[in-house]
Amino acid sequence: MSGETSKLLISMTCPSCGGQVECEEGESLAICQYCDAVFALDSSEGSSKVMYKLTVEKEAAVKEVKSWMKKGPKAPDLIEKSSFDEVYPIYIPFWRLIARGKACVCGYIERKDKDDHTIREPREVLINREYIYTSSACNVGDLGLEGIRVPENAKPIFFDDADIVTFGVTTSKDDSFREGEEYIKNEAISDGASSLDGVTFQKGFVFPKGFTLVYYPFWVIRYSYEERSYFATVDGITGDVLTGRAPGSVASQANSAGIGGAASGALVGIGGGLCTGLGEDGGMVFIILLIAAVCIFYFCYQRFRYGDEIITGNLEGKGLKSGDGVGKIETISHDAYDHFY
Amino acid sequence: MPQFSCPKCGAALAVDPGTQIAKCQFCGTVTYVDRSEALFYYLLPFTIDEVKARGIFKRWTAGPSMAKELEHGCKITKIVKEFFPVFRFRRSVNKSEKVFVRPARGTTLPGMHNLEIPPGGEVIYDDKVSIGDAKQIDPDISIGSYIGEMPGNAIDQALVYFPIYEMTYEFEGKSYDVVIDGSSGRVYSGPSPSRGSAQYMAVMGVSFVLGLIGGYLACSIHVLFIVLAAGGLLAGRYMAQQVVTKKPAPAVAGGGAAAGGSAAQAGEGASAPSDAQSGAPSDAGAQDARTAETGAEPEVKQ
Incomplete structure (x- = not known):
């Protein structure tokens, strides 16, 4: 066996002096400690990696989940009737691309002059901001952790996967890099376009500054409620609940149905009554009330129809979304040099 | 799984999964692993x-989106804990790394043709690994049948076993399959007993119409007609509860009370034990009383 496998191993020696070269996974340059020769490592593999220290205690994570359980239209007896089956930390790998995103967006803004004519004024926006893209380096399964925000106080530690379960990297580094560039470019363009009413030309550029593999800590909390197994994940550094599933509240669903139906109906009815009573002006009132009614009906219907399960973060399934997930793009606004003409 | 030994000193060399550079812990020699x-x-x-x-x-x-009675009405007929094999190829295509996953076994299980390797801590599969009570599914497709069609040059390739629960359940006389990933808990399902939105729309429709009539009459005839809208609210609330509330487990309420469980039946639920003691007639009486009390919606519970 060893004869077969030994051909897989290539010893790293300095090509000029033959001495042993020290290098680490992810390095692209190495220096020979004996003869000071510098050489490039031509390896398709590897990127620098950093691991952050888990700073949130187990009890604190459970406490956060309990306060999360109180928010939104979740089952009112959730805390009393749930049993926490498992609370364990994990490390999940993320590809993290830091890049300067630049965009040139041309278009116009519209305004009304005093004669109520619409005037278009041409505008040019140059966006020059720093963006951070993160994307999980493995399939996230049902944990739903797609992106992270590394906080300022995160402490990098030596890579050590001995005591905490560390998920393996299963996605392609280059694909993620390209996707990150694409995301950042589009984000810069849409940042530029957001201040315009119409866009006639847009072009984006990306200048990558760093690409690392980040191992980020989370707590996974699995709990049961009425023999159903639910979970929540907690950021291991900030303590925020990032994703999770929870049972919904029947009372809240029923209230949504009753209030939503009756209130929207009443609004339309009142609108109709006013419409016949007020004549001309009534039409406008009716339309406004109708729009309000449609919004109320839709909002309440969602809560009624999908309120059996409450979902935080980007998870599969039809449940009602409650709370914010973490997207893939973060904008560093304090380092922006935008221009508006 | 191959055992590596350091090419300089011959000592055993620990190589982490997925890494290409290993350092001998005895002599410090750094070695590149050509995978x-x-x-x-x-x-x-x-x-x-x-x-x-x-x-x-x-x-x-x-x-x-699942059928209302599914939770309490379905029966798990089979549950198998197993490791499913896939091939994972990492290739260098036009100087950039690509990952391809291909099945190592033909299957019709739901989710398995998506071929996503669930997240998990990879361990080297060798003699030391215990798979416990799980069944290991052996590959029946050889890696050779994929190698030829792969683009670019190989970086490495692996046979990855990932954990799944294969379940079969029965509901209303039909049998369905579902797969749960044993690492993150994601549920993969084929066709399953689902539930449409018509009931939900109908409930809100009823309150809407009552609200509409109430609002219109309140505006055009007398303000007091708004009471109709309030009635719509209560009716909607009540019917919604019937639509949403799941049938409780049989242990909680048996016989005629099985369809209960909403707030409206809370009182009856409390008296259920005495009903059970005094036998069927009183039980039927209680149900009649309830039907009379709640009037318009007995069909919802039948």
Whole structure:
């Protein structure tokens, strides 16, 4: 066996002096400690990696989940009737691309002059901001952790996967890099376009500054409620609940149905009554009330129809979304040099 | 799984899964591992036990798009804890790394043709790994049938076993399959007993119409007609409760009370034990009383 496998191993020696070269996974340059020769490592593999220290205690994570359980239209007896089956930390790998995103967006803004004519004024926006893209380096399964925000106080530690379960990297580094560039470019363009009413030309550029593999800590909390197994994940550094599933509240669903139906109906009815009573002006009132009614009906219907399960973060399934997930793009606004003409 | 030994000193060399550079802990020699021509075996351990897998299944059956009675009406007829094999190829195509996953076994299980390797801590699959009570599914497709069609040059390739629960359940005389990933708990399902939105729309429709009439009459005839809208609210609320409330477990309420469980039946639920003691007639009486009390919606519960 060893004869077969030994051909897989290539010893790293300095090509000029033959001495042993020290290098680490992810390095692209190495220096020979004996003869000071510098050489490039031509390896398709590897990127620098950093691991952050888990700073949130187990009890604190459970406490956060309990306060999360109180928010939104979740089952009112959730805390009393749930049993926490498992609370364990994990490390999940993320590809993290830091890049300067630049965009040139041309278009116009519209305004009304005093004669109520619409005037278009041409505008040019140059966006020059720093963006951070993160994307999980493995399939996230049902944990739903797609992106992270590394906080300022995160402490990098030596890579050590001995005591905490560390998920393996299963996605392609280059694909993620390209996707990150694409995301950042589009984000810069849409940042530029957001201040315009119409866009006639847009072009984006990306200048990558760093690409690392980040191992980020989370707590996974699995709990049961009425023999159903639910979970929540907690950021291991900030303590925020990032994703999770929870049972919904029947009372809240029923209230949504009753209030939503009756209130929207009443609004339309009142609108109709006013419409016949007020004549001309009534039409406008009716339309406004109708729009309000449609919004109320839709909002309440969602809560009624999908309120059996409450979902935080980007998870599969039809449940009602409650709370914010973490997207893939973060904008560093304090380092922006935008221009508006 | 190959055992590596340091090419300089011959001591055993620990190589982490997926890494290309290993350092001998005895002599400090740094070695590059050329993985392009070897097949590595990895395994993702289970992090979800069978009890929890059943709990996840139960949670899934209680979801908003599933048939209302599915949670309490379905029966798990088979549950198999197993490791499913796939090939993972990492290739360098036009100087950029690409990952391809291909099945190592033909299957019709739901989700398995998506071929996503679930997240998990990869361990080297060798003699030391215990797969416990799980069944290991052997590959029946050889890696050779894929190698030829792969683009670019190999970086490495591996046979990865990942953990799944294969479940079969019966509901209303039909049998369905579902797969739960034993690492993150994701549920993969084929066709399943689902529930449409018509009932939900109907409930809100009733309150809407009552609200509409109330609002219109309040505006055009007398303000007091707004009471109709309030009636719509209560009716909607009541009917919605019937639509949403799941049938409680048989242990809680037996016989005629099985369809109860909403707030309206709370009082009856409390008196259920005495009904059970005094036998069927009183039980039937209680149900009649309830039907009379709640009037318009007995059909919802039948």
